[in-house]
Amino acid sequence: MNYQFNWSVLWSGQTGAWLLQGVLVTLEISALAWVLAAALGVFSGALRTVPYRPLRALATFYVEFFRNVPLLVWMFFWYFGVPPLLPAVVQNWVFSHGAEFWAGMFALGVYHGARFSEVLRSGIQSIPRTQFEAAQAMGFTTWQAYRLVILPVALRLIVPPATSESLNLLKNSSVALTISVAELTFQTRQIETYTARAIEALTAGTLIYLVLCLSIATIMARVERRFAIPGLIVRVG
Numbered sequence: 122m123n124y125q126f127n128w129s130v131l132w133s134g135q136t137g138a139w140l141l142q143g144v145l146v147t148l149e150i151s152a153l154a155w156v157l158a159a160a161l162g163v164f165s166g167a168l169r170t171v172p173y174r175p176l177r178a179l180a181t182f183y184v185e186f187f188r189n190v191p192l193l194v195w196m197f198f199w200y201f202g203v204p205p206l207l208p209a210v211v212q213n214w215v216f217s218h219g220a221e222f223w224a225g226m227f228a229l230g231v232y233h234g235a236r237f238s239e240v241l242r243s244g245i246q247s248i249p250r251t252q253f254e255a256a257q258a259m260g261f262t263t264w265q266a267y268r269l270v271i272l273p274v275a276l277r278l279i280v281p282p283a284t285s286e287s288l289n290l291l292k293n294s295s296v297a298l299t300i301s302v303a304e305l306t307f308q309t310r311q312i313e314t315y316t317a318r319a320i321e322a323l324t325a326g327t328l329i330y331l332v333l334c335l336s337i338a339t340i341m342a343r344v345e346r347r348f349a350i351p352g353l354i355v356r357v358g
Contacts, residue, residue, distance in 0.1 A: 139308045150304060161237070169238065188236065193299060196225060204224075233290045241279060255270075284345075292334070295330075309322045
């Protein structure tokens with residue numbers, strides 16, 4: 122093999138700044154999307170288990186719709202389809218503050234919110250029914266029982282599957298390159314084009330994703346051990 126490796130292209134000149142910027146944008150868009158996804162997931166996941174059929178139907182529609190629409194299509198929808206529907210003032214603000222970033226963030230958050238919802242629903246359904254009945258016997262309303270008893274337990278049970286979904290969200294942020302978000306994959310492709318060093322650039326991107334995912338998994342493993350509830354195991358189906 123005649124290929125001569127030149128790893129210095131990853132940190133010399135402008136390419137190093139591109140790579141760092143890509144990491145920061147990936148972390149930023151993933152963090153904001155995770156907050157949105159967690160909020161939507163907790164809300165819709167809880168609604169899927171309440172005894173009120175209209176609320177269950179609404180949450181089920183949300184989950185089934187976004188579980189069956191490709192992320193790429195949904196990202197294009199937010200970038201190309203949503204802005205023309207906004208008022209002119211909002212459009213101007215969005216396009217002057219990185220429309221592609223916000224479109225990618227909302228697409229990721231809403232898409233993964235549906236997946237988080239299924240994780241939470243599984244966690245709630247793994248809790249013995251007697252806990253809910255005991256809360257009602259103490260005079261709690263359904264809302265109070267969920268807020269004070271069911272959700273705190275369910276959130277502790279779902280740490281392992283929620284960690285997997287969080288890692289999927291981080292990795293799926295790479296799809297945002299299709300709408301020109303300058304995240305890590307976008308920047309590695311730019312370095313590849315600029316330096317003609319595909320192996321070095323893509324290897325760097327791969328290793329950075331690996332380090333980020335392993336770091337998150339390690340942190341969440343400690344969280345799982347810290348908040349584990351003996352005798353209760355979440356079932357994700």
